[in-house]
Amino acid sequence: MEQYLPLYQKAAVLTIRLGILGIVFSILIGLICSFVLYYQIPIIKRIVAIYIEISRNTPLLVQLFFIYYGLPKIGIPTNAEICGIAGLSFLGGSYMTEAFRSGLEAVDKVQLESAESLGMNRFQTMRYVILPQAVSISIPAFMANVIFLLKETSVFSAISLMDLMFTAKDLIGLYYKTTESLFLLVVFYLIILLPISIIGSLLERRVRYAGFGD
Amino acid sequence: MAEELLTIDHLTKQYGENVILNDVSLTVHKGEVVVVVGSSGCGKSTLLRCINALESIQGGEICLQGEKIEQEGKNITALRQKIGMVFQCYELFPHLTVLNNILLAPVKVQKRREEEVKAEAFELLKRVGLEDKADSYPRQLSGGQKQRIAIVRALCMHPDILLFDEVTAALDPEMVREVLDVILELAEQGRTMIIVTHEMQFAKAVADRIIFIDDGKIIENSKPEQFFSHPETERAKQFLNMFEYKRK
Numbered sequence: 001m002e003q004y005l006p007l008y009q010k011a012a013v014l015t016i017r018l019g020i021l022g023i024v025f026s027i028l029i030g031l032i033c034s035f036v037l038y039y040q041i042p043i044i045k046r047i048v049a050i051y052i053e054i055s056r057n058t059p060l061l062v063q064l065f066f067i068y069y070g071l072p073k074i075g076i077p078t079n080a081e082i083c084g085i086a087g088l089s090f091l092g093g094s095y096m097t098e099a100f101r102s103g104l105e106a107v108d109k110v111q112l113e114s115a116e117s118l119g120m121n122r123f124q125t126m127r128y129v130i131l132p133q134a135v136s137i138s139i140p141a142f143m144a145n146v147i148f149l150l151k152e153t154s155v156f157s158a159i160s161l162m163d164l165m166f167t168a169k170d171l172i173g174l175y176y177k178t179t180e181s182l183f184l185l186v187v188f189y190l191i192i193l194l195p196i197s198i199i200g201s202l203l204e205r206r207v208r209y210a211g212f213g214d
Numbered sequence: 215m216a217e218e219l220l221t222i223d224h225l226t227k228q229y230g231e232n233v234i235l236n237d238v239s240l241t242v243h244k245g246e247v248v249v250v251v252g253s254s255g256c257g258k259s260t261l262l263r264c265i266n267a268l269e270s271i272q273g274g275e276i277c278l279q280g281e282k283i284e285q286e287g288k289n290i291t292a293l294r295q296k297i298g299m300v301f302q303c304y305e306l307f308p309h310l311t312v313l314n315n316i317l318l319a320p321v322k323v324q325k326r327r328e329e330e331v332k333a334e335a336f337e338l339l340k341r342v343g344l345e346d347k348a349d350s351y352p353r354q355l356s357g358g359q360k361q362r363i364a365i366v367r368a369l370c371m372h373p374d375i376l377l378f379d380e381v382t383a384a385l386d387p388e389m390v391r392e393v394l395d396v397i398l399e400l401a402e403q404g405r406t407m408i409i410v411t412h413e414m415q416f417a418k419a420v421a422d423r424i425i426f427i428d429d430g431k432i433i434e435n436s437k438p439e440q441f442f443s444h445p446e447t448e449r450a451k452q453f454l455n456m457f458e459y460k461r462k
Contacts, residue, residue, distance in 0.1 A: 114305035114364075117266050118319035118371060119295030128318055132309045 001180045004171060011167040012188050018081060018161070019150045022088025026149060029089060030096025037097070038104045048097070055094035060155045063087045068159045084156045088149060095145045103138030104130060136207035143200030147193055154189075164188050216244040219279060219406050220265065220375055226273030227257070227264055227430075234260045236430040237274070242375070245404045249411060249421035249438070253453060257430045258410045259302075262377045265408070266299050278374070295324065298368030302380040304360040306352040306367070312339075313348040316367045324371065331370060338366045342396050358389030362396055369400075376400065378409040394420075414457050418442055426450050 033048045055063075064087040071078045107130050115125040157166035168185040172178050220242040227235040234257045242248050250258045263269045265276055267285045276283045283293055306315050313335060320331040339345040342362040352360055361381050368376060378397065382390040394416050400407065401420050411417055417424060417438065424441040426434035428449045434441060445451050 110301060110303055110305045111307065113268050114299075114301060114307075116268065117294055117297070117299040117301075118367070119291045119293075119323050120319060121291050124322060128322060129307055133307075136309065 001177075001184065004177075004180070004184060007167050007171070008164065008184050008188050011162055011164045012192060014161065015150070015153050015156075015163045016192060018084050018088065018156065018163070019153045021085045022092055022153070023146055023149050025085065025089035026092025026096045026145070029093030030100050033093065033097035034100035034104060037101050052094040052097060055090055060087060060091050060152050061158055063090055064155060064159050080156075080159050080161045083159055084153070084161050087155075088152065091152065092145065092149045095148065096142070099138050099141035099145055100134065102141065103134035103136075106137045107133045139204050139207050140200075143196070143203065147196060147200070150193060150196070151189070216246070218242075219244045219246075220408075221277045222261075222265070222274070223277070224274035225261075225264060225271055225276060227260055227269060228272050234430055235264070238427075238430070238432055239274075240425065240432065240435070242406060242408060244406055247401045247405075247407045247409065247420055247422045248425055249409045249417040249423070250425045250427060251411065251414070251417060251453070252427035256427045258427050259379050261427070262299070262379045262408060262410055265377060266294060266297050291323070295319075295371055296374045298371055298373035298376040300361065300364045300368055300376070300378050300381050302383050304352065304357060304364065304384075306360055306363055308352050311349050311351055312344070312355070312363050315352070315363065316370050319367070320370050335366065335370055338369055339363075341399075342366060343392075356389060357385045358392045361385065361389075361393045365393075365396055365400075375406045375408065378407065378411070380410050380412065382411070382413060414442070414454070426453070428453075 033051070036044050036048050064083060067087050067090075068078070068080065068083040071083075111129055111133065112125060115129040120128070153163055154165040156163045157169060160166070162170075164185055168181045171181040218241050220240075222238060222240040225235055225238040226233070238257075238261065240248075250261065252258050260269060264271050265283065267283050267287075267290055270285050278293055278296060281289065281293060284290065287293070306312075307318070310318065313332070316335040316339075317328060317331050320326045321328050336345055336348065339348060342365065344359060344362055344366075347355060347359065347363070352363070355363065364381075381397075382393050385393065390413065394413065397407070397409065398416075398420055409417075409420065421438045424434070424436060424438050425432055426441065426445075426447075426449075428447075433447050434445060434450050436446070441450070442454065445454060
């Protein structure tokens with residue numbers, strides 16, 4: 001079994017690298033879209049709503065195929081890694097949007113009014129009053145999304161990215177070592193995801209302490 | 215008579231067809247304490263919210279020292295800094311300590327020096343008996359303490375006028391007193407205030423003038439002695455009778 005370890009390590013690095021990049025872009029998309037929805041910006045909010053529905057109601061595998069096989073057809077050259085990141089961001093963006101939006105909307109309206117009555121402008125109200133509270137409310141949903149997106153990277157094997165899933169399938173195909181390959185697959189996913197899960201619960205406890213009044 | 219600070223001129227506020235405030239005019243002079251009373255839903259809280267431009271208005275105008283208060287006006291944030299407001303529900307920022315609740319707006323909005331505001335904040339906290347709570351979070355405080363902090367927070371902005379919107383309505387009876395005492399002290403210092411309250415004894419003690427609103431209209435505007443002993447309108451008599459208890 002040891003001889004497979006380097007392969008898994010390499011695959012894990014790829015999974016983490018693409019996963020993190022996808023999550024970073026998901027967060028960016030999520031922030032922008034949640035502000036659009038929160039401030040009810042006309043027309044753009046419609047576009048965001050359509051994006052969210054498409055993104056959440058189609059499987060990542062289908063999204064990846066669309067990007068991987070579709071883009072070259074309309075003349076946009078691409079490679080598997082970029083497709084993987086793009087697909088993950090497309091999916092994650094909508095989930096992050098919902099997480100942040102629910103956080104923003106959960107902040108009591110009287111908070112907004114008391115900030116305004118202190119003479120704060122829109123930006124200051126968001127920066128000092130709404131956002132800090134929204135972030136702490138969003139943390140549980142946010143962490144769940146991070147874990148969900150990292151797990152979704154297993155679909156990358158379908159566009160021949162050599163991630164953990166691909167490596168396991170490859171080894172099964174080559175050497176028929178099904179049990180060992182799958183065992184290592186589970187172990188490596190746990191090595192990646194358990195620490196994140198633990199950090200998540202610690203973070204939740206911390207922000208809960210600082211946040212929420214009565 | 216002192217100078218006119220706030221003038222409300224033929225103010226109308228409505229939600230669709232539903233008229234909340236109907237042709238309300240009122241002038242508040244510097245140093246005056248105006249108490250607004252009336253039954254629930256008569257529009258008295260809405261009046262305060264209009265003064266702070268938290269509500270849009272459909273007719274008339276509100277001016278603070280001649281400057282028009284408009285929701286979409288360019289100078290609205292500057293005007294709001296001159297109008298301190300304390301709400302019914304405790305509206306302290308839950309993610310900040312008491313001290314940072316007080317410092318936030320003076321430092322970030324008015325760009326004053328932090329040490330200067332801090333010194334003032336501690337001075338005021340001491341006056342309301344809460345200097346030991348500076349590093350507490352709002353959720354660690356009682357309702358009465360939170361309201362006293364909210365008053366300090368409003369005072370630290372150096373407002374020209376203070377608005378109190380039923381600040382004791384959500385409090386336990388024992389805590390009402392500690393908050394009202396703070397407001398009484400402010401009245402003695404000659405602060406200009408508009409107070410919406412259901413505490414009639416307090417209204418009698420603190421007010422220079424009583425405004426009685428019924429169904430969106432000001433129907434009495436008189437000295438407290440006169441309002442409480444000889445109300446002019448039937449409606450006001452009925453209203454005041456609700457606060458009397460007698461065995462049949």
